[in-house]
Amino acid sequence: MKILTCPAQLQRLEGILRKSLPLALPVFGAVLNINRGNPGQCEVLVDKWPEFGAVLARPSGEVASGDMGHCRRGVTRCSGTFQVCSEHPMDVPRCRHPLTPASPRPAPGMRLGSLNPSHVDLLNDTWPYGGNARSRRYLAEILGRFPQVCLQDSSGQPVAWVLTDHFGTGTHSYTLPEHRRHGHMQVALTVAAQRAHARGFPTFG
Template sequence: MGALQMPVDDCYRNMHAAFYRDVGAYRALLETPGCLRWDTAFHIFGGLGTGQGVEGVATVSQAIAGTKNIELEVSEYYTYLHPDPSTLPEPRLDPNVRVGSLSPAHVDLLNETWTYGGNARSRRYLAEVLGRFPNLCLQDGAGQPLCWALTDPFGTGTHGYTLPAHRRRGHMRTVLTLAARRAQARGFPAFGHTATGNQPMQRLQEELGHQRLPGLCHFILHNPGLGRAGP
């Protein structure tokens, strides 16, 4: 069988991770012939070890993309890790709220509420994430989602969201606590990326004991115009 061919405009499935202590190694990776398909829309997310400078990954990507006349969009995130979720206090659930999971029937809701969603490619990606990786959801008495968090293909907590009508009730605190405990029980670290401008989520994670790791994680979208051109 031949290798799986990803659509050239699907930056959700064309995703790569690169974490290095040596910025030169990252540059060599990008310059390796055949390593990346520069004619597609794709993401690289990653960072450098401490002491390398927080701008290393983005700067190298921009320099190499510039030689190829490729447009980039760079987003910056903090990485948060909880050192021991077993120490988290027991969450208090509202009597009318129960813990559950999202199902494929909720994919349209996820696609509508995700910052990076709203199109057919993001919907397909979210459906795959729902089907393959853990998620956690708080539901009302009728089983309708109120607040949730997903896990992406890199094992990272993602798309944490509370419906506007149900905010300021401690739901996200409960979801983060339970998700961290479940990750630990499965033998995985409890970590995620939070946008540098999302101060409420940063404060909540720090209140719960999550530690912000040094430096920044960069999400670098290559050929964003190509990605937006699809359905």
């Protein structure tokens, strides 16, 4: 496998993967993050360049496991790594219906804000995979590195939020139980999608 480090190659890969959506979506998000400052410290590998048939995104410095020579067409995810394989160099038709969401407004008494490090325990307590030291470290990392949206009440307390991860995907979205059924998550998801779209990330539903 070849690690792509050349900015021109990474930009070209982004364009190729964009044409291969939605199959390439998991790796595409990582490449977008790499090309926009690489906040997650990821790297991308291909089986060959430029006529690649497999592309892998992973945290920098990890050692690949498994035999890419026997990769089957499709998407595989394991332990923080995404891999996309194709029988031919990324020849999947592009999805023709990306979302272009309207702009719902926050309910009265609510405002858009941001989460901060003091909210990590709340995130860890409300995440289905949370509740332990490892998940807390992970949530603190993505909170500090990647875009997020938070709806706050009039006192500035989080009510609903959306976090994104290394691969440009939503990883933790939550509305506090006492604030549900008021459209708060719709607002948070729409704002997150609009901001992602403005940064060049695709939005699908």
